[in-house]
Amino acid sequence: MSDPRRVLIVEARFYQDIADALAIGATAPLDAAGVAYDRVSVPGVFEVPAAIHIAIKAMKVHSSPADYAGFIALGCVIRGETDHYEFICREASRALMDITVNYTVAFGFGLITCENSDQAWARAKSDQIDVGGSASKACLRMMEIKKDFHLTQR
DSSP states (O other): OOOTTEEEEEEEOSSHHHHHHHHHHHHHHHHHHTOEEEEEEESSGGGHHHHHHHHHHHHHTTOSSSOOSEEEEEEEEEOOSSTHHHHHHHHHHHHHHHHHHHHTOEEEEEEEEESSHHHHHHHHOTTTTOHHHHHHHHHHHHHHHHHHTTSSOO
8 A cells, every 4th residue: 555645756857947946846845744755857748647657557566666645747848839749738638637547546737838938937936826836735635535535544
């Protein structure tokens, strides 16, 4: 059974400064709640669902370094001149929702999808919109709901 107080944060590092700001926002609520976390970095948003899926599979076969009670996805996709943005946003979001529903995991969605870097920074900074902090709080709430429905240790 999963550790009721440990979360895995998967960070897309394509925009490293934005990823750092998202991580600052995400870790603050976890620290405040006394919840331990591990951080794993991946190259971009497209790889985030795969990393979470790998962690879940590793937990199932007992090869994971920890049993996670929740997962937080962090990253940023900024629209460019091609359709790449549309494909990445749609596919990563769909894959994350599939993981959340199919594996009944507590999850926090901290992926920023925006038009430009000004919008990304406004959403990433913890003293502004704080997408990382919101994702962390969502994950913590979903961990509580799983506990309420007896799907985790008490």
